[in-house]
Amino acid sequence: MRFQLKKLTCQLAIAAIALSAGTAMARTFRSADVHNKDFPTNLAVKYMGDELSKATGGKDNIKVFGDSALGSEKDTVEQVKIGALDMVRVNTAAFHGIVPESMIPSLPFLFRDIEHFRKTIYGPQGDKILAAFDKAGFVGLALYESGARSIYAHKAIKSVADTKGMKIRVQPSDLWVSTIGAMGASATPMPFAEVYTGLKTGLLDAAENNYPSYEEAKHYESAAVYSETLHSMGPEVLVFSKKIWDTLTPAEQAALRKAAKASVPYYTTLWEAKEKEARAAVIKGGAKIIPAAEIDRKSFVDVERPVWDKFANTPELKALVQDIVNAK
Ligand code: GTR
Numbered sequence: 001m002r003f004q005l006k007k008l009t010c011q012l013a014i015a016a017i018a019l020s021a022g023t024a025m026a027r028t029f030r031s032a033d034v035h036n037k038d039f040p041t042n043l044a045v046k047y048m049g050d051e052l053s054k055a056t057g058g059k060d061n062i063k064v065f066g067d068s069a070l071g072s073e074k075d076t077v078e079q080v081k082i083g084a085l086d087m088v089r090v091n092t093a094a095f096h097g098i099v100p101e102s103m104i105p106s107l108p109f110l111f112r113d114i115e116h117f118r119k120t121i122y123g124p125q126g127d128k129i130l131a132a133f134d135k136a137g138f139v140g141l142a143l144y145e146s147g148a149r150s151i152y153a154h155k156a157i158k159s160v161a162d163t164k165g166m167k168i169r170v171q172p173s174d175l176w177v178s179t180i181g182a183m184g185a186s187a188t189p190m191p192f193a194e195v196y197t198g199l200k201t202g203l204l205d206a207a208e209n210n211y212p213s214y215e216e217a218k219h220y221e222s223a224a225v226y227s228e229t230l231h232s233m234g235p236e237v238l239v240f241s242k243k244i245w246d247t248l249t250p251a252e253q254a255a256l257r258k259a260a261k262a263s264v265p266y267y268t269t270l271w272e273a274k275e276k277e278a279r280a281a282v283i284k285g286g287a288k289i290i291p292a293a294e295i296d297r298k299s300f301v302d303v304e305r306p307v308w309d310k311f312a313n314t315p316e317l318k319a320l321v322q323d324i325v326n327a328k
Contacts, residue, residue, distance in 0.1 A: 028063050029087055030087065031065065032087070033065070039066070039212070049062030052256060052259040055258065073094035073171075080240075082243065091237070093173040097174065104312065107307065108301075109304055110321070114147075114148075124323075133239060144271070145235055146236050147212070150226060151227050152225060152227065153166065153225055158294060160184065160299040163180075164184040166186065166205040167188050168206045172190070175311050176189070179307050185206075211282065212275060215279075220287040224287050230295075238260055
């Protein structure tokens with residue numbers, strides 16, 4: 001009782017200070033990422049922080065912790081869940097086991113091209129996916145494109161038969177284990193920061209990612225043939241801790257949402273440039289590209305259909321898939 005009274009007095013004192021300042025307390029939200037500080041995801045969150053600061057008269061801001069400094073994507077998602085960390089930018093794969101809707105845009109060969117992706121994921125279907133984070137105790141703020149993921153190894157992968165028996169690193173997600181397994185390869189789940197060593201030591205035969213990550217993490221040093229299989233366009237997602245969100249004022253929440261929305265077109269411009277730069281840089285660094293035109297796409301598409309059925313396994317998820325597929 002005594003302790004509770006003391007706690008209450010303390011809370012009242014804090015509230016009084018906040019009131020006398022005319023607003024809630026100033027905050028610097030901490031956001032985690034596995035990429036380096038100049039990667040488009042981090043520049044976008046920094047931009048969002050600047051917008052937030054402007055909107056709140058300098059009261060709220062965001063500090064980015066890149067390079068997996070706060071842990072793997074799985075670790076940081078857990079920290080956000082318990083409110084030990086304010087925000088995180090991860091690939092949707094980190095939420096596959098937590099928010100079923102987040103699996104849908106990662107389904108293999110779901111999108112026809114980047115226009116189809118943008119129309120849906122920056123549109124109503126994307127809004128639906130973001131809203132689903134709420135049920136799991138998160139606030140989904142924005143989805144960002146991540147180009148297309150392709151397989152890289154020490155040899156060319158031109159048809160699905162070429163992956164047979166290969167040990168291919170995947171993001172820790174059942175959907176990913178099945179996607180790579182369906183190809184006849186052996187999926188090895190592993191955090192992003194460990195892939196470089198996995199490839200170097202021969203623990204892995206291959207991995208798969210977009211050009212910017214392939215280049216940033218220097219995976220091309222030991223897996224120098226990048227075959228444009230373009231098998232998934234699973235996006236990035238920016239998520240806020242619901243535990244912390246609920247302590248913010250409605251005005252702060254609105255400012256955060258607005259700043260996150262504003263960061264999307266900013267990010268997209270950076271991303272488009274980065275994809276081109278990274279492709280040129282890996283070629284300069286000795287990588288060999290097998291262009292999409294030389295890949296037997298159908299051989300991959302044919303083995304991946306059962307993966308859609310396995311993971312889009314409720315009427316709601318099936319409807320979301322159909323909605324995306326039908327979008328013109
Ligand atoms: C990248 C993505 C990262 C991380 C990484 C991975 O494309 O931006 O967030 O998920 O892939 O493969 O682990």
